[in-house]
Amino acid sequence: MAxxxxxxxxxxxxxxxxxxxxxxxxxxxxxxEGEFTAIVGPSGCGKTTLLNILGGLDHPTQGKVEIxxxxxxxxxxxxxxxxxLHTIGFVFQAYNLIPVLTAKENIEFIMLLQKKxxxxxxxxxxxxxxxxxxxxxxxxRPGELSGGQQQRVxxxxxxxxxxxxxxxxxxxxxxxxxxASNLLDLxxxxxxxxxxxxxxxxxxxxxxxxxxxxxxxxxxxxxSDITR
Amino acid sequence: MYFLLAWRNIWRNKRRSLITILSITFAVLLACVMRSMQxxxxxxxxxNSVRFYTGYIQIHKQGYWNDKVIDNSFExxxxxxxxxxxxxxxxxxxxxxxxxxxxxxxxxxxxxxxxGVDPDKENxxxxxxxxxxxxxxxxxxxDGILLAQxxxxxxxxQVGDTLTLISQGYHGANAAGLFPVxxxxxxxxxxxxxxxxxxxxxKAQWFYAAPGLVTSVSLLINKPDNTDRVVAQLKSEIDAKxxxxxxxxxxxPDLLQSIELDNISGKVMLWVLYLVIGFGMFGTxxxxxxxxxxEFGVMMAVGMQRLRLQAVIFLEISMMTTVGVLTxxxxxxxxxxxxxxxxxxxxxxxxxxxxxxxxxxxYPFSLDPVIFTNQAYAIFIMAIVLSAYPLWTIYKMNPxxxxxx
Numbered sequence: 001m002a003x004x005x006x007x008x009x010x011x012x013x014x015x016x017x018x019x020x021x022x023x024x025x026x027x028x029x030x031x032x033e034g035e036f037t038a039i040v041g042p043s044g045c046g047k048t049t050l051l052n053i054l055g056g057l058d059h060p061t062q063g064k065v066e067i068x069x070x071x072x073x074x075x076x077x078x079x080x081x082x083x084x085l086h087t088i089g090f091v092f093q094a095y096n097l098i099p100v101l102t103a104k105e106n107i108e109f110i111m112l113l114q115k116k117x118x119x120x121x122x123x124x125x126x127x128x129x130x131x132x133x134x135x136x137x138x139x140x141r142p143g144e145l146s147g148g149q150q151q152r153v154x155x156x157x158x159x160x161x162x163x164x165x166x167x168x169x170x171x172x173x174x175x176x177x178x179x180a181s182n183l184l185d186l187x188x189x190x191x192x193x194x195x196x197x198x199x200x201x202x203x204x205x206x207x208x209x210x211x212x213x214x215x216x217x218x219x220x221x222x223x224s225d226i227t228r
Numbered sequence: 229m230y231f232l233l234a235w236r237n238i239w240r241n242k243r244r245s246l247i248t249i250l251s252i253t254f255a256v257l258l259a260c261v262m263r264s265m266q267x268x269x270x271x272x273x274x275x276n277s278v279r280f281y282t283g284y285i286q287i288h289k290q291g292y293w294n295d296k297v298i299d300n301s302f303e304x305x306x307x308x309x310x311x312x313x314x315x316x317x318x319x320x321x322x323x324x325x326x327x328x329x330x331x332x333x334x335x336x337x338x339x340x341x342x343x344g345v346d347p348d349k350e351n352x353x354x355x356x357x358x359x360x361x362x363x364x365x366x367x368x369x370x371d372g373i374l375l376a377q378x379x380x381x382x383x384x385x386q387v388g389d390t391l392t393l394i395s396q397g398y399h400g401a402n403a404a405g406l407f408p409v410x411x412x413x414x415x416x417x418x419x420x421x422x423x424x425x426x427x428x429x430x431k432a433q434w435f436y437a438a439p440g441l442v443t444s445v446s447l448l449i450n451k452p453d454n455t456d457r458v459v460a461q462l463k464s465e466i467d468a469k470x471x472x473x474x475x476x477x478x479x480x481p482d483l484l485q486s487i488e489l490d491n492i493s494g495k496v497m498l499w500v501l502y503l504v505i506g507f508g509m510f511g512t513x514x515x516x517x518x519x520x521x522x523e524f525g526v527m528m529a530v531g532m533q534r535l536r537l538q539a540v541i542f543l544e545i546s547m548m549t550t551v552g553v554l555t556x557x558x559x560x561x562x563x564x565x566x567x568x569x570x571x572x573x574x575x576x577x578x579x580x581x582x583x584x585x586x587x588x589x590x591y592p593f594s595l596d597p598v599i600f601t602n603q604a605y606a607i608f609i610m611a612i613v614l615s616a617y618p619l620w621t622i623y624k625m626n627p628x629x630x631x632x633x
Contacts, residue, residue, distance in 0.1 A: 055529075113530075
């Protein structure tokens with residue numbers, strides 16, 4: 001399979017007041033197309049930082065990240081935003097749907113940013129909501145949905161832009177076990193059927209069990225990389 | 229959808245948005261009422277002042293304004309009358325021949341200001357008939373005079389008595405004549421009440437040996453705001469070397485100064501009001517930005533360009549401002565309209581004091597559209613300036629840090 005993400009010698013140093021904190025220490029990681037990878041480790045090990053850097057949300061202090069051969073660490077801010085819009089789908093821990101838009105509008109919103117036509121947006125949004133088993137909730141706002149339902153909409157939103165891969169930061173952290181299990185099954189299904197690439201950060205054992213590849217971080221460095 | 233997003237965002241915190249909108253509404257309402265009262269009173273002051281004597285515009289022979297002597301009179305001939313009559317918005321032209329004379333009755337003598345006028349036109353401009361306290365006003369072919377009350381009292385003259393007037397006429401000619409008193413009028417301003425004599429224009433021209441001559445032509449126009457335009461038009465059409473044309477601002481500079489001074493104090497009050505409202509608006513924007521930092525970060529993370537996010541926020545602010553401003557204008561309209569057509573009348577004592585200065589004792593409201601547009605501009609400019617804070621915050625925003633906040 002083709003290499004989708006290539007992180008080489010990535011380091012990240014945060015300066016909290018005057019004390020430098022090494023969040024990542026020379027991480028090198030390659031992710032192929034169609035992978036279902038979990039980045040795991042204890043709190044503060046650098047999972048979210050790595051995910052942010054892989055997603056172009058943050059810049060590494062050293063090293064580089066290539067997505068489909070494009071070095072995103074040297075990109076201008078506005079180019080990076082466009083790159084994210086067309087290449088990466090995000091699922092956040094706290095769902096992060098736009099509270100004033102309905103489930104369907106939240107999904108459409110990403111496609112609106114991509115300047116897709118109204119008709120195209122509507123068809124795709126309904127298709128994704130159907131896929132998530134949420135079509136009957138299309139016109140409800142996030143506040144009217146449960147955590148699990150909101151996260152399904154968030155996954156649908158991440159898929160709406162037809163991204164090259166999806167980054168999910170602790171997607172099940174706020175969900176009860178049933179909702180978490182359902183969500184993971186759904187994502188695994190999408191991964192199998194559509195060959196969509198998923199990269200998670202998690203310390204949830206249920207996510208780790210579902211992942212086919214486990215990358216373990218400790219103190220900002222990869223200590224194990226197991227493919228099952 | 230951006231419009232929808234902005235509109236729904238306004239109502240996600242209904243109470244705060246309503247407070248902001250209402251504060252804008254009341255600011256606009258209050259500002260409209262304040263400005264309407266001020267502009268209404270200025271218009272009335274100007275109207276009172278010009279109707280008192282000067283008119284909105286005056287034509288003189290070049291140099292008359294600085295040297296008011298009868299030798300600086302001119303012929304108001306048919307050609308000039310035609311040019312004046314073609315002026316846009318002209319309501320009335322009032323020719324006058326003014327000079328001084330010594331008035332004598334029995335053992336009393338006093339210096340007076342004689343005004344030769346067209347009685348009908350003069351009355352239309354200055355409403356002099358309303359000031360008559362005894363007798364009648366003069367007629368156009370009258371050989372009698374109308375006396376100011378203070379002057380009549382000084383001379384001990386009554387209606388029916390005959391005064392002797394002595395003066396120097398045009399180019400040094402002797403001027404002397406006997407003039408029966410037709411009426412006595414009370415003028416509010418002492419300088420007028422103690423020395424004014426009205427005389428029919430032909431009789432005054434005869435008296436001063438100035439046939440066909442006038443010292444000024446006062447013009448009344450439909451819209452006082454057009455004074456400068458009409459002055460410019462007139463200046464372009466007549467020989468500026470022969471005639472001088474002056475608008476009311478030049479004719480009564482004291483009035484203009486007092487209006488400007490009062491206007492400044494009114495504007496200061498308005499800006500204080502805007503400042504208070506501005507702080508309220510800024511508080512809302514500050515809270516809105518702080519509360520939604522996380523959300524802004526997410527939107528940028530998923531691919532929304534800063535400029536687009538800024539546009540949505542600006543749209544929210546504009547919508548809130550528009551609703552507030554429009555509501556303020558809509559609420560102020562019936563109030564201003566009512567008081568425009570039913571001006572506030574002063575109480576008896578205050579009315580007396582005001583009327584003694586020759587000013588009507590009413591407080592009219594103006595409906596000048598500029599009252600509404602200026603408040604709208606001021607609030608919108610303020611909103612634009614204050615929106616700089618959320619827009620700048622978005623410009624400087626780091627999505628990761630925002631999502632971590």
